[in-house]
Amino acid sequence: MRYDEEDCLPISGIQHFTFCRRQYALIHIERLWVENTLTFDGRVMHRQVEDPFYLESRGTVIVSRSVPLISTKLGLYGIADVVEFRSCEAGGVVLEGRKGMWQPYPVEYKRGRGKPDDRDIVQVGAQAMCLEEMLHTAVSEGALYYGQTRRRQMVLIDDSLRSRVTVLAQQMHDMYDSGRTPAPTKMKACDRCSLRDLCLPKISSHKRVGDYIRIMSKEKEVGNRPL
Ligand code: SF4
Structure with missing residues (x-):
């Protein structure tokens, strides 16, 4: 062909x-x-x-x-x-x-x-x-x-x-x-992927949306902590 x-x-x-x-x-x-x-x-x-x-x-x-x-x-x-x-x-x-x-x-x-x-x-x-x-x-x-x-x-x-x-x-x-x-598949390489924020690989690794929201809030908390 x-x-x-x-x-x-x-x-x-x-x-x-x-x-x-x-x-x-x-x-x-x-x-x-x-x-x-x-x-x-x-x-x-x-x-x-x-x-x-x-x-x-x-x-x-x-x-x-x-x-x-x-x-x-x-x-x-x-x-x-x-x-x-x-x-x-x-x-x-x-x-x-x-x-x-x-x-x-x-x-x-x-x-x-x-x-x-x-x-x-x-x-x-x-x-x-x-x-x-x-x-x-x-x-x-x-x-x-x-x-x-x-x-x-x-x-x-x-x-x-x-x-x-x-x-x-x-x-x-x-x-x-x-x-x-x-659909996204969460893998180690996702951390270095330029599309990570658009792809949202973490969503797919948590069947419950509540689990996903809890993880994201935790990450935000850590990010907001004073150095
Ligand atoms: S973050 Fe990047 S590497 Fe990970 S699933 Fe999405 S597109 Fe693929």
């Missing part, structure tokens, strides 16, 4: 969808977005990377920034922070004005450090699959760069990652088409 270009969804949504289905729906279906320090730092970091038309050559690596991506198979589109083109005798793509073959290698920049789940990895996987479709070549590796640790983490683009990305993309489309936002 192929999606029409106008039906493609943003690649960045795959990390929200993997982290929390409700967060995905709140951002991408209900179009709610609340800035917190984590998202602000993340945007600043991306702005530093985004520099359209920038092409930098470092010996056997050509660095291209803010590269537009699309896959009509996955139904996803977006912009890669960086795509490196690495000189490779075994294959890759031909670049205008350059000799030899060049292997595309997506690099996604993130603030903070590596996550306990694979939300960042699937984003790189989706970028790699877009590049494969657009450039008609195999992409076997990519990377994540974390601002807090200033380290790169290699991402292997294998068949199991490709299958996971394909399933997630299909589920994203199903949820988007349904227009339904799932």
Whole structure:
């Protein structure tokens, strides 16, 4: 199956969808977005990377920034922070004005450090699959760069990652088409979620509204106490 270009969804949504289905729906279906320090730092970091038309050559690596991506198979589109083109005798793509073959290698920049789940990895996987479709070549590796640790983490683009990305993309489309936002599930990560105040995850973890009101009043009491 192929999606029409106008039906493609943003690649960045795959990390929200993997982290929390409700967060995905709140951002991408209900179009709610609340800035917190984590998202602000993340945007600043991306702005530093985004520099359209920038092409930098470092010996056997050509660095291209803010590269537009699309896959009509996955139904996803977006912009890669960086795509490196690495000189490779075994294959890759031909670049205008350059000799030899060049292997595309997506690099996604993130603030903070590596996550306990694979939300960042699937984003790189989706970028790699877009590049494969657009450039008609195999992409076997990519990377994540974390601002807090200033380290790169290699991402292997294998068949199991490709299958996971394909399933997630299909589920994203199903949820988007349904227009339904799932109920909240209280979890540890809710404390760092920028949508926490809109999502109200505590409501769902208490069947009785009275329990919820008691907890909220207690939190207010603690907040009002003099330091
Ligand atoms: S607060 Fe928790 S349940 Fe609500 S969107 Fe954020 S992570 Fe998901």
